[in-house]
Amino acid sequence: MSATRAGAKWHQQLHWRIAIAMALGVISGVVGGEALGETVGWIGTLFIKLLKMIIVPLVVTSIVCGVASVGAGAGLGRLFGKTLGYYFLTSACACIVGLLMVNLIKPGVDANLVAVETEEMPELEVVDSPVDLILDIVPENVVDSAANTDMLAIIFFSIVFGVSLSTLGSEHRNRLMGVFEGGFEAMMRLTGGIIHFVAPVGVFALIAKLVGSTGLESFRSLGLYALMLTAGLTIHLFLTLPLILRLIGGINPVTHFRNMLQPIVMAFSTSSSGATLPVTLRAVKKQVGVSDRVSSFVLPMGATVNMDGTALYECAGVMFIAQVMGVELGFEQQLLVVFTALLASIGAAAVPSAGLVVIFIVLEAINLTGPQVELIVGAMLAVDRPLDMYRTVVNVFSDSCGAAIVAKSEGEQGIDEAVRPTIS
Numbered sequence: 001m002s003a004t005r006a007g008a009k010w011h012q013q014l015h016w017r018i019a020i021a022m023a024l025g026v027i028s029g030v031v032g033g034e035a036l037g038e039t040v041g042w043i044g045t046l047f048i049k050l051l052k053m054i055i056v057p058l059v060v061t062s063i064v065c066g067v068a069s070v071g072a073g074a075g076l077g078r079l080f081g082k083t084l085g086y087y088f089l090t091s092a093c094a095c096i097v098g099l100l101m102v103n104l105i106k107p108g109v110d111a112n113l114v115a116v117e118t119e120e121m122p123e124l125e126v127v128d129s130p131v132d133l134i135l136d137i138v139p140e141n142v143v144d145s146a147a148n149t150d151m152l153a154i155i156f157f158s159i160v161f162g163v164s165l166s167t168l169g170s171e172h173r174n175r176l177m178g179v180f181e182g183g184f185e186a187m188m189r190l191t192g193g194i195i196h197f198v199a200p201v202g203v204f205a206l207i208a209k210l211v212g213s214t215g216l217e218s219f220r221s222l223g224l225y226a227l228m229l230t231a232g233l234t235i236h237l238f239l240t241l242p243l244i245l246r247l248i249g250g251i252n253p254v255t256h257f258r259n260m261l262q263p264i265v266m267a268f269s270t271s272s273s274g275a276t277l278p279v280t281l282r283a284v285k286k287q288v289g290v291s292d293r294v295s296s297f298v299l300p301m302g303a304t305v306n307m308d309g310t311a312l313y314e315c316a317g318v319m320f321i322a323q324v325m326g327v328e329l330g331f332e333q334q335l336l337v338v339f340t341a342l343l344a345s346i347g348a349a350a351v352p353s354a355g356l357v358v359i360f361i362v363l364e365a366i367n368l369t370g371p372q373v374e375l376i377v378g379a380m381l382a383v384d385r386p387l388d389m390y391r392t393v394v395n396v397f398s399d400s401c402g403a404a405i406v407a408k409s410e411g412e413q414g415i416d417e418a419v420r421p422t423i424s
């Protein structure tokens, strides 16, 4: 594994190789159809499994090191406050953009979705209420949580374990820190190996399978709804977040985008901020230039709780369903939609289609339920994959902006000072 030189030709850089793999995947999917998708599908599955394999140990070692190096007390409290403040600010902005778009474009008014073929819902866990969400965060059995990749519970345990570790006497603390730091470095090395050797072919297979099985039709139907969401996500990605980056962090958004190209293509092709997390961590540390202390704290938590793209989607999606049903939502109900969308985006797992599943939390909150609603959500599933790909990019990019802003506010130097070479 070697870092690509700054002056390397464009096609030698990993993010371009992945982008080319994506384009080839689309072409192969169109030409080869379902048969090709079935043939190469296992490679995509293997790639996702390899990424998922490293998530739990990476997150645990990363947070324990991050928290323990911050230490208990004022330092940790300050970092925590800034991080949560940023998550709340950007997710709320995303919700507002979603509401504005759906109220302006009104894609659901007069839409006839009866003819659209519905698809089966994936079975994912849904958080029932805000109280359940809080109860879910504290694990009953941490080994069980790790075995089920229950990220909020793992994050909670890692934070309190890190705090406890930081209060130990120097002999025990240094010994344990050595183990966690070594484990963390090994996981980062493993991530690099997977990205370097498997990512391009894995991405090719994922895209070929998607296009091969659903055809380009999945990108075409439910056009106005998809267009409205795409426009909202684009505003948040290219206007709101860059403005926040510039105004609050004093960071050049173009440099940040260029340093984050690798996680962006990875998020787009995997539709999972969880699976992208190892790549995000590497890029934010090595290319954006954020310290271990801040990135290890902000990013794993962000991948799970800070989902701007998902929050925007929940708001706009629920309003769309209300429009299709001919239900007029007043200001107070729209406020309730924003509030529950924020909670739903926190509760959504960092995996493909999670956003579509937790939409039922928001629908319940405003009493928009019943078989017709389920039918419309099923139809939305038909175009969900490409939208999911895009909202995952927004989710991941918001996390990296947060890490850069918090690092800058902590007095760190050299954040996004230059476009740094792609590490492969």
Ligand code: ASP
Pocket (backbone or CB within 6 Å): 271, 272, 273, 274, 307, 309, 310, 348, 349, 350, 351, 352, 353, 354, 355, 356, 388, 391, 392, 395
């Ligand atoms: N796929 C998204 C993510 O992993 C979640 C969603 O479905 O909105 O970030």
